[in-house]
Amino acid sequence: MKNLIRVSIGLAFSAAIFAFAPAQTGLEIAVKAEKADNGWVSSSNRLVMTLTNRNGQITIRQMHGYSLEVENEGDKSMTIFDTPRDVKGTASMTFTHKTGDDDQWLFLPAIDRVKRISSSNKSGPFMGSEFAFEDLSSQEVEKYTYKYISDESVNGQDCYKLERYPVSKTSGYKRNIVWYNKDNFRPEKVEFYDRKDALLKTLTYSKYNQYASEYWRANTMKMVNHQNGKETSLAFSDYQFGIDLVDSDFSQNALKRAK
Amino acid sequence: MKLFKWEVMLVMASFLTFSLSSFAQETKKKEPKIYKEVSGNFKVDYRYFPEDGLYDGQHNEYFSMVFQPEIYLEWNKGKDILQFTGFGRIDQYDTKRTHADVRELYWQHIYKKWEVSVGVKKIFWGVTESNHVVDIINQSDALEGFDLEQKLGQPMVHASWSPKWGTLDFYAMTYFRQMKFPGPQGRLRPPFSVDQSRTTFEGNRDEYSPDLAVRWSNSMGIFDIGLSHFYGSSRAPLLETKDGVNFNTHYELINQSGLDLQASTGSMLWKGELIYRVSDRKSINAFTVGGEYTFSNIYKSGIDIGLMAEYNYDNRGIELISSMDDDFFFGTRFAFNDRQSTDFVGGVIIDRNNQSTRYVVEANRRIGDSWKFTIESSGFFNIAKSEFLYLLRNDSFIQFSLAKYF
Structure with a gap:
């Protein structure tokens, strides 16, 4: 009888271990992906955002940005709008946090004011695009829980296929499916499922370049919204790493003078 | 050659x-040694006042044109900056509202944790929406609107230091900018004229007497906080008259301490501003407290709706031009987050005692890549005779604007 109990406890344990394994593997892959991208310290880039509506009409937005890696915390970043002309000089600053809401400020040059942005707005669109704020903010491991699904090939690359679930209740998604390249752990594709678990958007990364012989950056990110037929593509250029940026370059003063 | x-x-x-x-x-x-940017906008306003003016010479329809050029130069790897922002308006009838101003013209040098600027600048302090009691550095451009939201450029030396514990700003100002009032053919004016040449300052002060200010500000987690002190000529004029017909402005020497505080908790922003001001004549305390709640991405439409509520107190009472001595503010903001950046903002300010009400609504939409269309309306209901705004009670208007940005 004792033996029987032992066996069943043992079985229960192995079942539990078996059930947890995908979550552990999923987390491990996500951690490896983050580690692979650690140590870039600071970077800047330029960005052209192309919005395409259902009828193929195109609208173009230009901006540039700076980011600073913060150890053991989320990154700090600044985005400055160049076009359209009426929002030129408008700049947003974000302090990402591993847990809890990010801090975000917006500088509006027309009224010379820095305004704090309500930080729970994650699911809203960025500048009328198909990218939500949460798609563009720094992807910290702690923002999701993970489950490993399978190995799968995407864009001809061998990938790990993971499912991840946003921790934040204000996220617009129930889950994402992410494909990480097996070689270098860079993301190749993400599928976003809305709160009703219907496929909402697909993000595809392409034109990867390696910078500072270490960090992979996709020069194109294309987001297709399956529910409204619209598309947004981001074309990054002029990536620079190890630039002269310090903590005080991410202050309200710096936000005001950002050009 | x-x-x-x-x-x-x-x-x-x-x-x-x-x-x-x-x-x-x-x-x-x-990359170039001197990086240069020229931008700005050109705007045409059409303003319609449905009610006839209370005073002689006023009209019902006004066309005006605004030009705002901007030049930005940067050199020394961004450590040196020259910024110029000009402003000019030509009004169809109001010769006073036809005016020009240098909003900004300064050189700024950045050295490690220091920023030093010399020249004409615009500085804004504060967090609340309906009133800005803490904000004091710049004189208001009262010709642009009686809400006093637009500011005149202020000559100064400004040094900003950002140690670990926040930012310390020091300001030394000279050349006081007087508040200007609309001309006889303008709307939104009192019945009397103000003789700008007879302006007086307290004691033996004048336009060139120095004003000094200091501010500490910091962001700590969910809080944004600012503590400030200002010494110098008050930006808010006192209107003086001997005969009840001819008025002149008087600027007191004041010491004003201010606190502005904001807390961001999820969808809610809590805001508060408080001042204590002393002059030989009077001690003033005033505050604004309230908040803004944002419903974001409503039904996945991308639309954000903000609801704002604030309370304003000022012990100056009916002496205030703004009349915001004991007033509630309720407002809403719609951001459609579409590619034309369509937005709408509207609000009412209601006096707690006599229910005098003032409203403002504004809607904006981009047309194409570089044009912007704005509809704006502002007006008054039920204004009590005791309020300064009673003098403007017929001046509700609607305005259509088209701006071209370059």
Whole structure:
């Protein structure tokens, strides 16, 4: 009888271990992906955002940005709008946090004011695009829980296929499916499922370049919204790493003078 | 000769930059030794007042044009900056509202944790929406609107230091900017005229007497906080008269301490501003407290709706031009987050005792890539005779604006 109990406890344990394994593997892959991208310290880039509506009409937005890696915390970043002309000089600053809401400020040059942005707005669109704020903010491991699904090939690359679930209740998604390249752990594709678990958007990364012989950056990110037929593509250029940026370059003063 | 050609080309290039908006966008590269940007906007306003003016010479319809050029130069790897922002308005009837101002013209040098600027600047302090009691550095451009939201440029030396524990700003100002009032043919004016040449200052002060200010500000987690002190000539004029017909302005010497505080908790922003001001004549305390709640991405539409509520207190009472002595503010903000950046903001300010009500609504939409259309309306209901605004009670208006950005 004792033996029987032992066996069943043992079985229960192995079942539990078996059930947890995908979550552990999923987390491990996500951690490896983050580690692979650690140590870039600071970077800047330029960005052209192309919005395409259902009828193929195109609208173009230009901006540039700076980011600073913060150890053991989320990154700090600044985005400055160049076009359209009426929002030129408008700049947003974000302090990402591993847990809890990010801090975000917006500088509006027309009224010379820095305004704090309500930080729970994650699911809203960025500048009328198909990218939500949460798609563009720094992807910290702690923002999701993970489950490993399978190995799968995407864009001809061998990938790990993971499912991840946003921790934040204000996220617009129930889950994402992410494909990480097996070689270098860079993301190749993400599928976003809305709160009703219907496929909402697909993000595809392409034109990867390696910078500072270490960090992979996709020069194109294309987001297709399956529910409204619209598309947004981001074309990054002029990536620079190890630039002269310090903590005080991410202050309200710096936000005001950002050009 | 080559050099000459190069110069001609530079002049032509800057002309092109100035005239072709599309070209201006392409030149944004930080590599050249001097990086230059020319931008700005040109705007046409049509303002209609449904009610006839209370005073002689006033009209019901006004056309006006606004030009706001901006030049930005950056050199020394961004450590040196020159910023110019000009402003000019030509009004169909109001010769006083036809005015020009240098909003900004300063050189700024950045050295490690220090920023030093010399020249004409615009500085804003504060967090609340309906009133800005803490904000004091710049004089209001009262010709642009009786809400006093637009500011005149203020000459100063400004040093800003950012140690670990926040930012310390020091301001030394001279050349006081007087508040200007609309002319006889303008609307939103009192019945009397103000003789700008008879302005008086307290004691033996004048326009050139120095004003000094200091502010500490910091962001700590969910909090944004600012503590400030100002010493100098009050920006808010006192209206003086001997005969009840001819008025002049008087500017007191004041000490004003201010606190502005904001807390961001999820969808809610809590805001508060408080001042204590002393002059020989009077001690003033005033505050604004309230908050803004944002419903974001409503039904996945991308639309954000903000609801705002604030309470204003000021012990100056009916002496205040703004009349916000004991007033509630309720407002809403719609951001459609579409590609035309359509937005709408509206609010009412209601006096707690006599229910005098003032409203403002504004809607904006971009047309194409570089045009913007704005509809704005502002007006008064039920204004009590005791309020300063009673003098403006017939001046509700609607305005249509079209602006071209370059």
